[in-house]
Amino acid sequence: MPLRRENMSLKHKSVVIVFLRAPVKGRVKTRLAREVGDEQALSLYRAFVQTTLLAVEQSGMDHRICFFPADRKALVEDWLGPDHGYMPQVGDDLGQRMGNALAAVFDQGAQRAILVG
Secondary structure, X not given: OOOOOOOOOOOOOEEEEEEEEOOOOOXXXXXXXXXXXXXXXXXXXXXXHHHHHHHHHHHOOEEEEEEEOOOOHXXXXXXXXXXXXXXXXXXXXXXHHHHHHHHHHHHOXXXXXXXXO
């Protein structure tokens, strides 16, 4: 499946790609959930992502939120707000999804990119 690229302009030539999953109980931090339960794992996951995103925003670099699964944009955007560039993760495995995300930001004009998540 080809990567859908949203039209997002870059202010800088460096981009941070924040890889994340939609915040769905039982689908995030599953190993941790075995010890603390699904609800607590979800709460911790949300806090981890928000802390990461705050650090990325404070860096002043452009960033993109690259979410999984690809059909959960509304859920992710409702959670994190509309003031971010969003891209779905596309590919059959994590390596493909990472490669496609990097290719997308380079296609948008980035010269350097870092992927966190």
